[in-house]
Amino acid sequence: MSRLRALPVFADGPLRRRQPELKVRRSRKRPNRVGFAVPSEFRLSVTDYPGIRGGDALEVLLHELVHLHVGRAAEAHAWHGRTFKRTLARAMGEAYGITDLLPSNTLHGTYAEAIERTRVGIGDQLTIPFAA
Numbered sequence: 001m002s003r004l005r006a007l008p009v010f011a012d013g014p015l016r017r018r019q020p021e022l023k024v025r026r027s028r029k030r031p032n033r034v035g036f037a038v039p040s041e042f043r044l045s046v047t048d049y050p051g052i053r054g055g056d057a058l059e060v061l062l063h064e065l066v067h068l069h070v071g072r073a074a075e076a077h078a079w080h081g082r083t084f085k086r087t088l089a090r091a092m093g094e095a096y097g098i099t100d101l102l103p104s105n106t107l108h109g110t111y112a113e114a115i116e117r118t119r120v121g122i123g124d125q126l127t128i129p130f131a132a
């Protein structure tokens with residue numbers, strides 16, 4: 001997580017100063033909700049499940065980190081609105097070199113596929129979500 005916290009996109013926010021509390025839940029099958037963040041408590045949760053790929057875990061982790069950075073924006077769709085999408089897109093570019101995607105929704109999966117395709121540094125990043 002330290003590498004992601006150090007991304008330029010997070011430079012002016014709380015992630016640069018301290019590490020959020022991360023909980024990894026385990027589920028026997030893929031849950032509807034693969035992760036969540038509680039900005040007011042500066043914590044996040046990611047769910048591990050059978051068949052989860054590195055790209056899935058990395059997408060969820062970065063998505064939830066962006067929630068901690070953006071918080072509740074004063075705009076339509078406060079949690080997943082324009083600010084969130086723009087910030088997530090920038091973070092994906094800085095973290096994984098994914099610059100050609102701006103998904104219209106924020107459901108998990110689109111970026112996971114892209115991360116899987118790039119396989120950039122997956123070897124060492126794969127351990128980040130669950131080793132922290």
Ligand SMILES: [Zn+2]
Nearest residue numbers: 063067080106
């Ligand atoms: Zn979200």
